[in-house]
Amino acid sequence: MKPVKVGLLGLGTVGTGVVRIVEGHQEDLSSQVGSPIVIEKVAVKNLDKKRSIEIDRSKLTEDPWEVIRDPEIDVIVEVMGGIAGTKEYILEALDRGKHIVTANKDLMALYGSEILAKALEKQCDVFYEASVAGGIPIIRTLIEGFSSDRIMKIMGIVNGTTNYILSKMSQEGASYEDVLIEAQELGYAEADPTSDVEGLDAARKMAILGTLGFRTNVELQDVQVRGISSVSKEDIQYAKRLGYEMKLLGIADRQDDEFSISVQPTMVKKSHPIAAVNGVFNAVYVYGEAVGETMFYGAGAGEMPTATSVVADLVAVVKNLKLGVNGLKAIVPYKPKKLKNDEQISFKNFLLLQVSDKAGVLAQITQVFAEYEVSLESVVQSPNADTPDAEIMIVTHNASKASMDQVLHHFEGLDVIRRVKSVYRVEG
Numbered sequence: 340m341k342p343v344k345v346g347l348l349g350l351g352t353v354g355t356g357v358v359r360i361v362e363g364h365q366e367d368l369s370s371q372v373g374s375p376i377v378i379e380k381v382a383v384k385n386l387d388k389k390r391s392i393e394i395d396r397s398k399l400t401e402d403p404w405e406v407i408r409d410p411e412i413d414v415i416v417e418v419m420g421g422i423a424g425t426k427e428y429i430l431e432a433l434d435r436g437k438h439i440v441t442a443n444k445d446l447m448a449l450y451g452s453e454i455l456a457k458a459l460e461k462q463c464d465v466f467y468e469a470s471v472a473g474g475i476p477i478i479r480t481l482i483e484g485f486s487s488d489r490i491m492k493i494m495g496i497v498n499g500t501t502n503y504i505l506s507k508m509s510q511e512g513a514s515y516e517d518v519l520i521e522a523q524e525l526g527y528a529e530a531d532p533t534s535d536v537e538g539l540d541a542a543r544k545m546a547i548l549g550t551l552g553f554r555t556n557v558e559l560q561d562v563q564v565r566g567i568s569s570v571s572k573e574d575i576q577y578a579k580r581l582g583y584e585m586k587l588l589g590i591a592d593r594q595d596d597e598f599s600i601s602v603q604p605t606m607v608k609k610s611h612p613i614a615a616v617n618g619v620f621n622a623v624y625v626y627g628e629a630v631g632e633t634m635f636y637g638a639g640a641g642e643m644p645t646a647t648s649v650v651a652d653l654v655a656v657v658k659n660l661k662l663g664v665n666g667l668k669a670i671v672p673y674k675p676k677k678l679k680n681d682e683q684i685s686f687k688n689f690l691l692l693q694v695s696d697k698a699g700v701l702a703q704i705t706q707v708f709a710e711y712e713v714s715l716e717s718v719v720q721s722p723n724a725d726t727p728d729a730e731i732m733i734v735t736h737n738a739s740k741a742s743m744d745q746v747l748h749h750f751e752g753l754d755v756i757r758r759v760k761s762v763y764r765v766e767g
């Protein structure tokens with residue numbers, strides 16, 4: 340049984356977990372694949388950094404090319420992150436006939452189609468289960484489990500950092516800034532947490548899920564993105580009063596063959612199963628035309644959950660090696676892309692308005708909604724303790740994005756509205 344040799348790019352949070360699992364579960368792994376799996380070389384940025392695991396120093400290098408160009412290495416596991424340089428390493432590794440396992444959603448969202456096309460040409464595997472919802476096997480589920488169905492909607496809490504922040508703000512009244520620091524210390528946040536809190540990390544993951552779910556090439560610029568940095572504790576408390584939880588939701592849905600895809604803070608009805616997903620946990624809700632509702636739940640980030648998916652991909656590569664079938668399972672999107680326009684995108688909305696507290700105000704406001712054919716589900720008015728004004732909370736029925744934009748534009752010229760304090764999408 341010739342050992343399968345692995346080159347590891349990166350030994351940070353995820354890379355450390357990969358070494359722990361490959362070494363700790365070696366007996367189970369090798370009996371599944373029929374050969375020992377050996378980590379042959381590891382690229383790091385700083386050779387002298389103190390590590391939390393024992394690793395033979397002679398295996399470490401500061402030059403990723405040394406790993407890529409080593410003819411002994413069969414599989415590259417890329418867990419160092421980065422985009423442009425990392426893409427070059429991966430393309431060259433494929434040119435050399437090496438298989439790839441990566442956790443890199445940034446790279447797969449931007450260059451996935453180019454990398455997968457090269458993999459197909461070279462008959463190599465590229466697996467990236469850890470790139471979306473860390474420990475949840477959602478990519479494999481979309482490719483294999485739902486191969487027979489037509490997916491109509493995917494809703495995901497796919498960023499652990501923001502779910503951790505929103506949950507702590509909701510449950511403990513904690514401040515946004517304090518919880519963000521905690522999430523960074525726990526290894527959940529990206530090196531630059533702006534991509535977590537501004538929704539970019541979730542958008543990249545939704546582009547990957549949308550591509551697999553709709554079998555069309557969803558690109559990052561197709562995803563409309565809003566992050567959580569403007570969500571206040573007050574918004575979360577109002578949401579709770581009305582029976583909702585605030586979540587950063589990625590939503591991809593389709594009608595016929597037209598689709599829309601977005602990431603935004605969303606008020607989710609408490610009775611919806613995704614509203615109960617708290618902390619660093621992720622969940623992906625998938626609605627298939629035939630299967631109906633399904634939901635997948637688990638840790639979306641962190642050392643060991645993420646490494647579980649990386650090593651499971653490694654096992655899949657090695658099984659394919661044994662069967663001589665690598666590179667035959669690449670998913671190449673084949674459907675033409677048709678994005679919905681703002682008239683076709685429709686959902687419920689929550690609005691919080693600060694208004695003058697005088698007769699006829701409500702009538703003026705409802706008149707604007709009527710003018711743009713937006714029907715209302717509920718309207719609640721309460722005094723604002725700090726000012727002579729009143730606050731009005733409104734939940735609309737489904738309304739097109741175009742109509743809602745017109746309503747909000749009209750409100751800008753209405754004297755009785757002091758301020759549109761918040762606007763959120765509503766689901767459930």
Ligand SMILES: NC(=O)C1=CN([C@@H]2O[C@H](COP(=O)(O)OP(=O)(O)OC[C@H]3O[C@@H](n4cnc5c(N)ncnc54)[C@H](OP(=O)(O)O)[C@@H]3O)[C@@H](O)[C@H]2O)C=CC1
Binds near residue numbers: 349353445639
């Ligand atoms: N953390 C998580 O929970 C999850 C992360 N991911 C993805 O996994 C990947 C890795 O994330 P994570 O482990 O958190 O990242 P870390 O920052 O913890 O680790 C990065 C590792 O890569 C090494 N590295 C970085 N740049 C270079 C370079 N140019 N040459 C050689 N080595 C380099 C670093 O070396 P050194 O140790 O010397 O600094 C470090 O070991 C990213 O793509 C991330 O988005 C995906 C899902 C979850």
Ligand SMILES: N[C@@H](CC=O)C(=O)O
Binds near residue numbers: 473
């Ligand atoms: N920063 C990401 C890590 C996993 O992809 C997150 O918080 O989910």
Ligand code: NA
Binds near residue numbers: 475
């Ligand atoms: Na996953």
